[in-house]
Amino acid sequence: MNNTVNSTIDFVKQTLENAEAGHDWFHIERVYKTAININEVEKGNTLVVALAALLHDIADPKFNNGDEELGPSIAEDFLKSIAVEEDIVSHIKLIIQNMSFKNSFDEVGFTSMEMQIVQDADRLDAIGAIGIARAFTYGGFKNRVLYNPAIKPEQHLTKESYKNTSAPTINHFYEKLLLLKDMMNTEAGKAIALERHNFMLQYLEHFYKEWEGN
Numbered sequence: 001m002n003n004t005v006n007s008t009i010d011f012v013k014q015t016l017e018n019a020e021a022g023h024d025w026f027h028i029e030r031v032y033k034t035a036i037n038i039n040e041v042e043k044g045n046t047l048v049v050a051l052a053a054l055l056h057d058i059a060d061p062k063f064n065n066g067d068e069e070l071g072p073s074i075a076e077d078f079l080k081s082i083a084v085e086e087d088i089v090s091h092i093k094l095i096i097q098n099m100s101f102k103n104s105f106d107e108v109g110f111t112s113m114e115m116q117i118v119q120d121a122d123r124l125d126a127i128g129a130i131g132i133a134r135a136f137t138y139g140g141f142k143n144r145v146l147y148n149p150a151i152k153p154e155q156h157l158t159k160e161s162y163k164n165t166s167a168p169t170i171n172h173f174y175e176k177l178l179l180l181k182d183m184m185n186t187e188a189g190k191a192i193a194l195e196r197h198n199f200m201l202q203y204l205e206h207f208y209k210e211w212e213g214n
Contacts (some may be wrong), residue, residue: 001050004084005054008078008079009054012055020137021137022135028056031118032053035052038188041188044112048114051084051088052095052118055071055079056118058074058075069097072093072097075096116185117185117186120189120193124180127177129199131196136169138169144168146168153167154167178197178200181194
């Protein structure tokens with residue numbers, strides 16, 4: 001297992017060497033560490049959790065013309081190249097295909113304990129102090145305004161609506177980040193999410209005060 005995980009780490013580091021800062025190797029490393037910690041409580045398949053966490057953003061659709069099959073395909077090809085068992089490869093591919101927030105708008109086609117663990121770990125990296133930093137990093141990457149009081153947050157009802165938004169970064173808190181606390185799967189994930197959720201609320205309170213010059 002150690003050789004497989006280490007080979008995967010090397011592959012991901014190399015592949016994401018020039019990735020956007022919110023979706024780079026350090027994001028992967030945080031998700032991997034969090035997933036392993038959650039798995040110590042939840043007792044899923046450790047190899048599946050580790051590999052899925054490491055490969056979940058190997059080709060994020062946001063940076064690949066919306067291609068949702070590229071990441072799972074790259075992960076599958078790599079895992080086969082290092083002789084990972086077929087059933088584990090298939091499981092990991094399904095996790096990567098189904099775990100994204102945007103897929104929550106669709107009818108759930110697959111889930112497993114391991115997917116729930118990795119999904120929680122990924123969502124936890126989207127909230128709290130680092131989640132705030134990542135949101136503004138991506139907003140800057142897309143040249144979005146920080147905040148515009150005239151543009152109200154939307155309640156996205158479809159995947160396409162969510163994917164195509166170009167709203168100010170602050171709106172993203174209401175359209176995704178503040179929703180994640182109640183979307184956690186595991187008890188460990190829920191406990192961590194609550195603390196990070198409350199931190200975001202405090203941040204927003206300060207943001208609006210400073211916006212008004214207070």
